[in-house]
Structure formats: structure tokens, C-alpha cells
Amino acid sequence: MILRRIRLSRVACFLEGVETDPLDPGLNILAANNEEGKSTLVRAAARALFDRYSGKSQEIRNLQPAGTDLGPRVTVEFSNGREVFRLEKQFLQSAGSRLYRKNNDKWDLLAEGDKADRRTLELAGGEQPGAGATKPQHWGFLRYLWARQEEPAAWPSWDGNAGGRVRATLARVEVDPVADSLEAALTGRFHECFTPNGQVKRNGPLHALTGELEALEAELAEVAAGRLRLEEQQEAFGRLSEELRVLRGEKERTREEADRLIEAARRAESASREVRTLQKALAEADERLQAVDRDAEKRKRTESEQAANREKTEAAEARVERLQRIRRELEERLARVEREGRGVEQAVRRLKAEQAGVQLRLRIAAARESLAEKKELLEKIEAREAELQAKERDRAGLPRLSGKRLEALRALAGEIRDLKNRLAAAGLAVSVTAAQDRTMETDTPEEGRRSHRLEGGKSADFAAARELVVHLPEWGRIEIRSGAAEVREKQQALETAKENLAAALRELGTERFEDLEVACARARELDADLKNLRQGIGDVLGRFGSADDLRRTVREEEAALGKLLESNAAGDGPDGCDPDELRRRDRENERKRQSLEEEHAAKQREAEQLRRDLTANSRECGEAEGERNRLRTAAVVLETRLKEMAERYGDGGLEEARRRAGREFVQAEARLEEAKRLLPEDWEALPGRRDRAVKAASEAGAEHDRRREALLRMEGEMRQRGSEGLYSREVRLREKIALKREEAGALRRRSGAAGFLATLLGFRKREAFERVLAPLEEQLSVQFGELTGRRERRVFLDENLQVTGVGRDRESGIPFESLSQGAREQLLLALRAAVALELAEEEPQVLILDDVLVNTDPTRQQRVLDFLESLARRVQILVLTCHPDRYRGVGQRLALHPVREDETGTPG
Amino acid sequence: MKFIHSADWQLGARFSNFGERAEALRAVRPATLRRTLERARAEAADAFVVAGDLFEDNQVEDSLVREVMALFEAFPDVPVFILPGNHDPLCGPGCIWERPPFREPPAHVTVFREPRACPVAGGWFLAAPLTQKKSPRDPSLALADLAREVAGAGPRAGVTHGSPAIESKHQPDDHPVHLEAASRAGLDYLALGHWHRWQVFDGGRMVMPGTPEPDGFDPGRPPEGAAPGEAGSAGPRGRVALVDLPAAGAPPKVTPLETGSLRWIALDADLPDWDACRARLEEKLSGPDADPEHTVLRLTLRGAPDLRVREAADAWLDRALGAYFARIVDDRTVPALSEAEATALRREHAVIARVMDDLEAAAALVGGRRDDPPSVGGLTLKQLEALAAERKQDWREFDESFWRTAREVLHRELREVTS
Numbered sequence A: 001m002i003l004r005r006i007r008l009s010r011v012a013c014f015l016e017g018v019e020t021d022p023l024d025p026g027l028n029i030l031a032a033n034n035e036e037g038k039s040t041l042v043r044a045a046a047r048a049l050f051d052r053y054s055g056k057s058q059e060i061r062n063l064q065p066a067g068t069d070l071g072p073r074v075t076v077e078f079s080n081g082r083e084v085f086r087l088e089k090q091f092l093q094s095a096g097s098r099l100y101r102k103n104n105d106k107w108d109l110l111a112e113g114d115k116a117d118r119r120t121l122e123l124a125g126g127e128q129p130g131a132g133a134t135k136p137q138h139w140g141f142l143r144y145l146w147a148r149q150e151e152p153a154a155w156p157s158w159d160g161n162a163g164g165r166v167r168a169t170l171a172r173v174e175v176d177p178v179a180d181s182l183e184a185a186l187t188g189r190f191h192e193c194f195t196p197n198g199q200v201k202r203n204g205p206l207h208a209l210t211g212e213l214e215a216l217e218a219e220l221a222e223v224a225a226g227r228l229r230l231e232e233q234q235e236a237f238g239r240l241s242e243e244l245r246v247l248r249g250e251k252e253r254t255r256e257e258a259d260r261l262i263e264a265a266r267r268a269e270s271a272s273r274e275v276r277t278l279q280k281a282l283a284e285a286d287e288r289l290q291a292v293d294r295d296a297e298k299r300k301r302t303e304s305e306q307a308a309n310r311e312k313t314e315a316a317e318a319r320v321e322r323l324q325r326i327r328r329e330l331e332e333r334l335a336r337v338e339r340e341g342r343g344v345e346q347a348v349r350r351l352k353a354e355q356a357g358v359q360l361r362l363r364i365a366a367a368r369e370s371l372a373e374k375k376e377l378l379e380k381i382e383a384r385e386a387e388l389q390a391k392e393r394d395r396a397g398l399p400r401l402s403g404k405r406l407e408a409l410r411a412l413a414g415e416i417r418d419l420k421n422r423l424a425a426a427g428l429a430v431s432v433t434a435a436q437d438r439t440m441e442t443d444t445p446e447e448g449r450r451s452h453r454l455e456g457g458k459s460a461d462f463a464a465a466r467e468l469v470v471h472l473p474e475w476g477r478i479e480i481r482s483g484a485a486e487v488r489e490k491q492q493a494l495e496t497a498k499e500n501l502a503a504a505l506r507e508l509g510t511e512r513f514e515d516l517e518v519a520c521a522r523a524r525e526l527d528a529d530l531k532n533l534r535q536g537i538g539d540v541l542g543r544f545g546s547a548d549d550l551r552r553t554v555r556e557e558e559a560a561l562g563k564l565l566e567s568n569a570a571g572d573g574p575d576g577c578d579p580d581e582l583r584r585r586d587r588e589n590e591r592k593r594q595s596l597e598e599e600h601a602a603k604q605r606e607a608e609q610l611r612r613d614l615t616a617n618s619r620e621c622g623e624a625e626g627e628r629n630r631l632r633t634a635a636v637v638l639e640t641r642l643k644e645m646a647e648r649y650g651d652g653g654l655e656e657a658r659r660r661a662g663r664e665f666v667q668a669e670a671r672l673e674e675a676k677r678l679l680p681e682d683w684e685a686l687p688g689r690r691d692r693a694v695k696a697a698s699e700a701g702a703e704h705d706r707r708r709e710a711l712l713r714m715e716g717e718m719r720q721r722g723s724e725g726l727y728s729r730e731v732r733l734r735e736k737i738a739l740k741r742e743e744a745g746a747l748r749r750r751s752g753a754a755g756f757l758a759t760l761l762g763f764r765k766r767e768a769f770e771r772v773l774a775p776l777e778e779q780l781s782v783q784f785g786e787l788t789g790r791r792e793r794r795v796f797l798d799e800n801l802q803v804t805g806v807g808r809d810r811e812s813g814i815p816f817e818s819l820s821q822g823a824r825e826q827l828l829l830a831l832r833a834a835v836a837l838e839l840a841e842e843e844p845q846v847l848i849l850d851d852v853l854v855n856t857d858p859t860r861q862q863r864v865l866d867f868l869e870s871l872a873r874r875v876q877i878l879v880l881t882c883h884p885d886r887y888r889g890v891g892q893r894l895a896l897h898p899v900r901e902d903e904t905g906t907p908g
Numbered sequence B: 001m002k003f004i005h006s007a008d009w010q011l012g013a014r015f016s017n018f019g020e021r022a023e024a025l026r027a028v029r030p031a032t033l034r035r036t037l038e039r040a041r042a043e044a045a046d047a048f049v050v051a052g053d054l055f056e057d058n059q060v061e062d063s064l065v066r067e068v069m070a071l072f073e074a075f076p077d078v079p080v081f082i083l084p085g086n087h088d089p090l091c092g093p094g095c096i097w098e099r100p101p102f103r104e105p106p107a108h109v110t111v112f113r114e115p116r117a118c119p120v121a122g123g124w125f126l127a128a129p130l131t132q133k134k135s136p137r138d139p140s141l142a143l144a145d146l147a148r149e150v151a152g153a154g155p156r157a158g159v160t161h162g163s164p165a166i167e168s169k170h171q172p173d174d175h176p177v178h179l180e181a182a183s184r185a186g187l188d189y190l191a192l193g194h195w196h197r198w199q200v201f202d203g204g205r206m207v208m209p210g211t212p213e214p215d216g217f218d219p220g221r222p223p224e225g226a227a228p229g230e231a232g233s234a235g236p237r238g239r240v241a242l243v244d245l246p247a248a249g250a251p252p253k254v255t256p257l258e259t260g261s262l263r264w265i266a267l268d269a270d271l272p273d274w275d276a277c278r279a280r281l282e283e284k285l286s287g288p289d290a291d292p293e294h295t296v297l298r299l300t301l302r303g304a305p306d307l308r309v310r311e312a313a314d315a316w317l318d319r320a321l322g323a324y325f326a327r328i329v330d331d332r333t334v335p336a337l338s339e340a341e342a343t344a345l346r347r348e349h350a351v352i353a354r355v356m357d358d359l360e361a362a363a364a365l366v367g368g369r370r371d372d373p374p375s376v377g378g379l380t381l382k383q384l385e386a387l388a389a390e391r392k393q394d395w396r397e398f399d400e401s402f403w404r405t406a407r408e409v410l411h412r413e414l415r416e417v418t419s
């Protein structure tokens, strides 16, 4: 349907009649300010086309001019591409409807009233609502092709007949609600049992079944394990029973063996005890026999000892007697010799006393002589010592220095002299010649001030080392100085040498070197004299070290002489005899004394010999008496021993005892042999074997009992388990499990299949839509590209033909809601254009744009105009705008013309 | 000498695949035993022999053991001889025979606890009991030894339990019994137990009567003389042997006695052709022989029924199978769409139709030659892999039953959504 002309009267602001220019099949621009009724025009036309003339709803009343109850009147001329129609409709007051068809410049009335409404609705593709006024969804394609100013920037849904038809036309596919429901139902079925991830859903029926199944299977496993264990036990039981049988045999066998060995060991033990007893008896018999033999031997020996003892005793007694006699003789001789010895001794003592007096007097004489000599010597020495002391005193006043030192000083004096000479040679020399005799003075550092007598006409020379002051009478003083360096040095050396020499001399107590040389010569002479004197004294002293030694000796000898004199006074000899006489008497006494002493020594030696003989005799005598006594005692012992033996063996005597003991030994030996014969050969090993066998029997018995015990326990357990009906329990569990498993399996299969089917269905639906959507998306993308100038972008739709996004591909496109307001308007315009173009293939279509693209900036406006012009070649476009400047130069500009009331006519 | 030879009662056996009905199936056997004992009394048999496996296991519950003993005690005039078999071997303490009440049974009940000969009514029983579950030894060898030891006239009947040593038909450790064990041991008759079907060997001297009460749909090879079993036919009823040994060296007179109270029947139903199928089922299930109260039924549903057919079938089956003693419905159908449904679906719900095609294609893809990408226009292998990966699954895990379930789920949900 396209529009040809619209005329209104008594509609809203158009109280008077108004009419558009005839609309162009292409682009029409109706420019007017807001509130001038552009939208009212189109809305009133829509009410006329789609609402019943008899309608009285608020929407219809809204058409009335404000504050009036006038009946709004609308006339619309339109075309379906083949024929042109005219609809005249008046609402409310004098309501009516008439439809005309153009027939060569005149209008043929086609229908009136309801019929006219129905026919119009058919032609316009609208629908009647159940009650009330129509809404956009009843306006057929205009719902999609009329962009209303007040409408939000969203695409209307595709529900309703028109939606379906548009969609069918566009996508050429029916959206199948059954398929949708089926998909939902299948998904629901799947999700009863599974989570979206494909896991079994907790609290779902499958989960419950699986849980029950697991519990049953766990119980079954337990029962089966019990059964298995019983079967294993039964198998083990058979094996163990056989083992037990073997063990029982072993137990009995080992017991018997142990009993046998116990008895054998017991017998062997008793036999061996018997053997031991008999062995002991034999040993005792042997011992007795040997004791008798020993006693016989002993008696024989004792008797022979007794005989020998008797002979020895007699010999010992004879010897004792002889020795005692010799002793008496010796004692007599000794007494005599001792007596004679004592007489000689007394004579010697007397002689000795006499001799001592003579010798004392001799010693006194010698002492007196020696003392006199020494006193003389001492006097001589004391005279020489006095001389020596005088000389030493002289020597002490002279200096003491070594020859070397003197030589050094001498060299120093020589040096000074030398230096003086040199200075005199190198120094100042002044020659003075006076006209007349004169006295003058010089003053030099070397010589000091000196006075000189000058003879007239004769030159006198003066020299000085460095400095020479000449005092000339009546003339004054002339000072002459040398500036030479050598002179200065020598002068200095000279000073130093002088100082050194002076210091040395001071030390030696002299002022001049010449004095020193004289003193030294004198000292040498004195030293030689002293030496000679000392030598002389030494020679005189001789064996005495010193004069003092000599004096001490003199004192000592005086004291010794004093003592000798004292002793003599005490003695009996006279003091002052002739020493030679004394010496002769002394020699006489000596000779007498020697002869007496020899006699005394001979007596003593004889007595000594006699004493030694006496001692030897006494020892021999003691020994002989001891021997005799020992033999006597031994004889008593032997006697006693024999007496004892005779008492011990009594009447039968030793021989009878010997016979008896021999008999007993032979008997004991025979009895032992018999007992040994009765002892088994391996009797010693028997107790060990017996212990082993007992232990083996005990072990075998314990093992058997233990096994039997275990087997009995096992048997009890097996009986218990056997009566538990394990198989039946297992069977019932298996039956339950089979049921549950079947149930769970079926549920799982069904749910899984439902899930898969849902996926498959979704896949096929998507695929179908994608297939039919592709051309529409292509066209939409082209339109949108035209409109925006960005042709690289594609527009994507979903199966409900809603824009899902814009971009390079489906996944990364920008969602519609995220686009800018301007982009959304453009996109919707492109969609409307695409829809219009698709619909225009079958029938011309009008696209009404009521102040859309208000958000489009002026720079894009040119593209919009390009787009609209291009679109207008195939689709009628009615632009309502309050921005006429934006649409200058394009399409046909429509104007509203007032019309008179009568011109509008009145429908019947 | 005349006796009843039974074996493999397997009392306490499990019937796990019958779920809640397993207990009922178990409970049938003691009743059968009672009837058989009554029969022995009626026949004035000298003995009632159990040639092994009276019980399913040594660890069945005590109450069952006591119940069985109570049954024997109720027939004091029927001497009972029990041989431990491989299911209830005499394996020591805890086994049934070592527990009360069989540990000290009443006088007329004998448990063969060791290989031994036992005089009965002028003849002899020579028994070789089993002491373990598995053994490569031939238990009949002991019988030959016993036969040499037994002096005296009268017929001799061996009793033991094991697999007839048929080449490649037995496990080497499953107590193999020589095929001419009776002749070899010089026996007039060898009462064998182990396999659950009636078998005769050694020129009629060695008999395996099978289980007195069947325990499966597949009876294996049918009893001698019967036509090969076919699906849908009833299995044999359980049997025992009534044996009469007139004299030593004379051939035994063996009469099979039917004892089983339940028949086990397996049927197939091809659902898409429902009308024909129902007619056939009605014929089979409600013929003159029909005895639902004593029938264990396994019904295998096959084909690709659409929802309508499936619903009709379910409703009918609910009614028709309610009376059966026990039943298993093995549903191997593949849900499908009717022509009309398919057309409507393609017209109105193109995407859903596409998904259904995908399921077919994927099922073919996975179920068929997996390596080879199919030429069908549905889901490609790559897409399937991608979808599975999206669900964090491996497409190789999607087996036949997965696709069947998927179809079922899709159909059911689609139905709920559209209704």
C-alpha cells in the first residue's frame, strides 16, 4: 500500500479542513514545526484505515478538536499498486465509512459502513482487535514501516499475523513454536537428571536411583565376599584336615618314642650308679692294701735305723770324753802364759814414763833456739821496711801515667809547636824600621802584649798568625788583620790542640808539659829503687810470706815454749840438762823398750794361740755332745714307732692284715667288671636322646592341638556362615540390582537421548535460520553500509529477526543495545528499508519516517539523503520533519492546503 | 528294584530377569518336589534318588533347607537318597549337608557323604558324591571301584553327577563322565544329573533326566524324539525318570514322568502388521492348550510401529498377558511414524522432520559401517561428532539402543507437545 493523499477536517488542531498535495510514489518531505500537526495527519490516516468508524474509544476521541464533540473526518487516498482507492470516514458524530475505487477519473463506491471497513482493512493488511481501538500491532506492515517519533529505538516484535507474514516474507521460514516447545521439553527432560555440564544432578531421580544401586551393590559385594571367604575356608579346611591327620600320626609316634627312651635312660642311669659305687669300693680296697704294704716297709726300715743309732751313740760318747780332757790341759797352759805376759807389760810401762821426761826437755831446748833465730831476722826486716816506706812516699808525689799516654801528650805538644810554626809562616809579617831607637809594643793573640826595643835604622820583623796590633809610641795604634781562610782553620786547630793539652795537664796536676817530662823521669828512677828494696826484703823473709807471718810465728813459738816449760815443771826431770846427754839417754831407753815390747808380743801371740785352740776344742766338744743327744732322742722315737705298730696290728700282726686286704681287692674288682658288663654301650647318649624325644613329642602335640583348635574354630565359623543363607541374600540382591539397574539405565538413556535430541534440534533450527537469514542479513548489511558509509560491517540477526549485533562476524559483533543512539536509529532505518524493499517485491509499500534520525549529525545527513533517494526508487517514503533544511533539494515537498468544508463532502 | 531318579532341582535358583516375579518362580519348585514325592509313594517306589544339585547353592537360606527337609519328613515311607552335586558339593563345614537338618537326617533320608555302596530292596546303590564345584576327574571312576567291592546278587544302580563327556560339548573341569560309564563299571543303570534336559546314553543304561521344573526359555537341544524347537513353541515340561531294574544284567525300564508345573514359552510379535500379529498371538495364547496360570512367557516385540499401533498393541498386551504366571516383554521395536504423520510432520514441522531424518541417518551411520560416511542426506559423521562433542560425549557410544531410545523419547515428547 502506498498513500496518495490525506485530507482531514475537525481533527485535533485541524478544525477546518486541510489537505495534502498528492503524494509522489517516491520521496515526499512534509516539513513543519512541531505542534503543527504532522504526526496527527499520519495518525488520523492510520485510525481511518484500521479502526472501525463506529469505534468510540479514547484513542478515537483523541482525534476530536480539543473541547468539542465534533465528529472527526478523515479521507485517505491510497493504492495497492494496481488500483487506487479512496476511503472517507467520519468518527463519533454522524459516523460513517465509504470506500471508493478510482475508475478513469471518477470514484466508484465499493462499500459502505462495516463492509467498507472490512474491505479497507483487507487492503491495508490490518487486523481488528478483540475490543477497543487498534494498536500498532494491528496496523499490518505499517507497524514495521512507520517509524514513529515517540517510539523507542527498538525493533518491534514479530508476533501477530502481520509479524508472521513479514517474517515469512522476509525469511521465508516459519518459526515453529512446536519445535521450540519440543526443544524446551527435551531440555527439561535432560535436566531432570543431569546438570548443564552433563553431571548427574543431585536430588534428581537418576541420582537417587544411582545411590540406591550403589548401596545395593555395596551390600552385594559384602555378601559375595562372605561367600568367597566361606568357599576359601572350605578349601582350606580340607587341606588343613589332611595336615591335622598327618600331625596326629606324628604326635603319637613321637610320644611312643619318648616313652621308650625315658625307660631306657632310667635303666641306664641306675646301672651307671651301681658301677660308680663299685668303682669306689675297689678304690678303697686298693687303698687299704697299699696302706698295709706301706706299714710293713716302715717297720723294717725303723728296725735297721735303731741298730745304726746304737753304734753311733757309743762313738759319740767316746769322743766327748776325749775332747773334755784336752780342754782342761789347754786352760792350764793359758793361765800360765797370761801371767808371764802381765809382768813384761809392767816393765814396758815404766820405761815409757822415763823416756817421755827426756823427750820433753829435748823439745824445750830446740824451741828456745828457733825463737832466737827468728827474732834476729825480724829486726833486719823492719829496718828495710822503714826505708821502703820513705821512698814510697816520694813516689806518691809524682804523676803516674803510662808511656803511651806520655807519648801521646808529647805528640800533641809537637803538633802545637808545628801549628805555631805554620801559622807564623802563613800569617802576618810586619817589618818595622825606626829612625831612632824606640820602644814599641805588639799585641797578638798568640803572644799577648809584648814590648820590643827597636834600633834606629835597623828593621825589626814581627809575625802573627792573623792579628797583629802594633802600638807605636807617639803615633798610636796600628791594627793588622789577616783575612785568609787557611790561617783561620790553623788557628782553630791550634786552639783545640792547646785546650786538649791543657786539659790533660790539669788532670795530671801540672801546668807545663816540660814539668811533666821531668816528673816522669824522676818517677822512673824511684820505681827502680822500690823494686830493688822489695826484692831485698823478700829474699830475707825466705820461707815466710811476709813480715807479719814472721811476727805471728815468733808469737806462737813463744807461747809453745811457755807450755813446754809448764809441763816440765810438773814432771820429775830437771830442766836444764845437756841436750846431747838427753839425746843419748833417750836412744838407750828406746832400745830397752823395743826389746821388752817384742817379749810381750811373743807372750801375747802364745796366749792367743792357746785361746784359739780352746775355742776350737769347746766347739768340737759341743758338736759331739749335740750328736750324742740327737742320737739318743732318735732312739726314743724309733722305739715309740715300733711300739705303736705292734699295738695297731694286734694279734694277727701285719702279715694277716696284708692277706685280708689282698682278698678284698680281688673281690671288688670282679664285682665292678660284672656291673660294667650290664651297662648299655651308648648309655651316655641316652639322657640327651630322651630329652630331645620328650621335647619333640611336646612340640608335635602342641602343634597338633593348636591346629585342631584352629580347625574347630574355623569349623564353627563356617557352620555359622553357612547357615546365613548368603546365596539367597545374594540372589535377592542381584534381582533388586537388576531391576534398579534397568530402571536407572533406562532413565539415563532416556535423559541422555533427550539431551542429545535437544542439541540436535537446536542445531537444525539454527541451521535453518542461518540459511534463510543470510540474504536478509546481506541486504540489511548493504543498507546499513550505505547509510553509514562503513561497508565492511555486517549486521547479524537471530532467528527472531532481532538484531544481535554489528561487526565482522557473528560472535564478535557489537550487541544492538551497546550501539550509540544514532547508530541504533540508522540500523533501524536500514532494517525498515530492508523490510520495505523485501515487501515491495510483491506490493508497493510506504515507509513513514516521522522525525527520525534527529540524532544523526549533519555530515552524515548527506549519506542519509543518498540512501533515501536510492530507496525511493522502489519504495514510497514520507518524511515528516521539523528540520526542512536537512532535506532541501530532495524529493517532493508536500504542503497542507486548507479546504472548505463543503469540498470535503460528507460520507453517508 | 524300582525308584524315582531325579536331578537338578536347583532349589533356591535365581530368576533375576523376572524381577518381582523371581520369588514366585522359586516358590514353584518345592511344590513340584512335593508332587513328585507323592508320585513316588503312588508308584510304591523303593527309593527317591536325587542325583545331585538338589539345591542351587550351598548357601541358600536355612528356611528353604528346612522346608525341603520337612517335605521329606512328610513322606517317611519314601526312602530318599541324596547325592551332593556340583552346585551343592560336600565341601566341608558350612555346606548344606554339614548343617542341620541334613547333618543328622531322619532314618529314611540318606546323604551320600562318601563313595559307597548301599543296599536297597535287593539291589544296590553305588554313589559317588561331588566334593567340589569343579573337577577334571570322572566321578564315575569311583563307581567302578565300588562295584568290584560289592559282593552279592541284585541289580546295581550307580548315582553320580557330571557332564557327559561329549566331544566339544563339555568343559574339561566340569566333572566329565564317560559316555559308557555304566557299562564300564558293570552297572545296570547309572543315575546321572547335571544337564537340564532329558538325555540317554550308554544304550539306555545311563540317563540324565534333566530338571524336574524348567528354568529357561531356551531348553537347548530338545529331548530325544522331539522335533527341533522353534521360536514360539513351548519348551518341554520338567521330568524325572521312573526306573525299574528287574534283575542284575537285565536292561533297565526307564519311564519319563512329567513333573514340571510351568511351561516356558517364547513368542515373537512383529508390531507394524498389528492386525495379523494380534490374530496370530490370540491363536497361540488362547488355544485349547493355553494355560496362562502355568506359563512363563517371553514376548519379543519387533518392528517399527507408529505411535498409534504401539498404543493399540500395548493396550491389548496389557489385557492379554495379565493372566500369565510370569512374563518378560522384550521390546526391540523401533518407534516410527505413520505415512500420514510423516507427511504432516514434513509439512508443518520441517525442522522436526529433519531431526527425525537425522536420527535414522545417524542410527544407520553408527549401526552400519561406521568408517564410511553415509550418502544419506541426514546428519553427517562430522556433524554427529561435533554434536556429541558439544555434549561432551563420544558419538561411538551411541549404540543401537541409544538411537532406539532417542526415537522413543522424540516421539513421546513430540506427542506431548502437540497434544
Ligand SMILES: [Mn+2]
Pocket (backbone or CB within 6 Å): B008, B052, B053, B085, B086, B087, B161, B193, B194, B195
Ligand atoms: Mn549340576
